Amino acid sequence: MLAQLQGSQALLEEWKRRHPKAFPNRTSHPGCDEAALAEYRQICAKITHRGDLWRAAVLNGLDKARALQDLATGMR
Numbered sequence: 001m002l003a004q005l006q007g008s009q010a011l012l013e014e015w016k017r018r019h020p021k022a023f024p025n026r027t028s029h030p031g032c033d034e035a036a037l038a039e040y041r042q043i044c045a046k047i048t049h050r051g052d053l054w055r056a057a058v059l060n061g062l063d064k065a066r067a068l069q070d071l072a073t074g075m076r
Contacts, residue, residue, distance in 0.1 A: 008047045012043050
């Protein structure tokens with residue numbers, strides 16, 4: 001699995017090298033034609049982004065804190 005993730009990351013880096021002036025995450029997608037944008041989205045769909053991991057960790061922590069608070073106040 002790690003090799004697959006590294007492969008996807010390498011594909012994304014290669015895409016960025018081939019499209020140095022592209023900004024696919026901006027609303028107007030400057031520097032991206034339809035084919036390049038479709039390729040970018042296909043590659044990104046295979047990658048779990050740091051922000052996704054961070055948000056999941058924060059939500060998990062909040063859920064655990066809520067459960068501990070409920071336990072401490074006798075709500076469970």
